[in-house]
Amino acid sequence: MKNRIFNIIFLGHQGSGKGTQAELLGKKLNLPILAMGDFFRREISVGTEIGKMAEIINNRGELMPDNITNKIVAGELAKKEYKNGIILDGFPRNLIQAKALEEALKTTLAILVNISDKESITRISGRRTCPACGMVYHIKYNPPVRENICDRCSEKLIIRADDTEEAIKRRLEIYHEETEPMIYYYKQRGLLLEVNGEQPIEKVHEEIIKKLNIAH
Numbered sequence: 193m194k195n196r197i198f199n200i201i202f203l204g205h206q207g208s209g210k211g212t213q214a215e216l217l218g219k220k221l222n223l224p225i226l227a228m229g230d231f232f233r234r235e236i237s238v239g240t241e242i243g244k245m246a247e248i249i250n251n252r253g254e255l256m257p258d259n260i261t262n263k264i265v266a267g268e269l270a271k272k273e274y275k276n277g278i279i280l281d282g283f284p285r286n287l288i289q290a291k292a293l294e295e296a297l298k299t300t301l302a303i304l305v306n307i308s309d310k311e312s313i314t315r316i317s318g319r320r321t322c323p324a325c326g327m328v329y330h331i332k333y334n335p336p337v338r339e340n341i342c343d344r345c346s347e348k349l350i351i352r353a354d355d356t357e358e359a360i361k362r363r364l365e366i367y368h369e370e371t372e373p374m375i376y377y378y379k380q381r382g383l384l385l386e387v388n389g390e391q392p393i394e395k396v397h398e399e400i401i402k403k404l405n406i407a408h
């Protein structure tokens with residue numbers, strides 16, 4: 193199993209926990225993870241050309257155009273550290289990106305961490321963020337000791353604009369429109385592995401491992 197090359201991509205709704213699953217699987221298989229959100233945040237904080245461009249586009253509230261994203265990812269994937277396999281999180285986001293990815297890398301598996309729209313809304317709309325320290329709570333799954341007050345710095349918690357029900361519903365619409373054709377694309381080619389994301393984190397991980405057919 194060690195010599196086998198795994199190029200794995202993670203798909204799933206906002207709040208599906210796919211980022212966490214990507215990390216756990218990366219540790220298990222000893223594979224590097226390229227998480228696009230983190231990648232762009234890093235580029236922005238360092239102030240690279242990519243970062244500057246991403247910042248302008250972010251500030252406009254727009255998404256990075258596919259052709260630019262594809263080029264950036266292809267550049268990253270050419271790096272030596274990914275030659276024995278990689279786990280991608282946050283890319284591809286649509287069919288155009290998925291097809292571009294195939295030119296740079298042979299996908300061995302697309303793991304879909306499945307949760308319903310309803311669960312996605314519950315998970316995200318319940319988020320409360322501390323504006324001072326950035327701690328994220330959840331009113332149901334991870335509440336602060338005192339209602340709506342940060343445990344760390346006693347600041348009043350807020351709901352981020354991205355976490356309102358309206359914003360989530362808008363993102364879910366985009367998700368269905370853009371991601372579903374891509375899911376079908378991987379399914380058709382026999383590369384889709386679907387897991388139930390509405391289970392505790394450890395159970396989801398176990399299901400992935402079981403389905404990957406790797407001994408514990």
Ligand SMILES: [Zn+2]
Pocket residue numbers: 322323324325326327342343344345346347
């Ligand atoms: Zn705080």
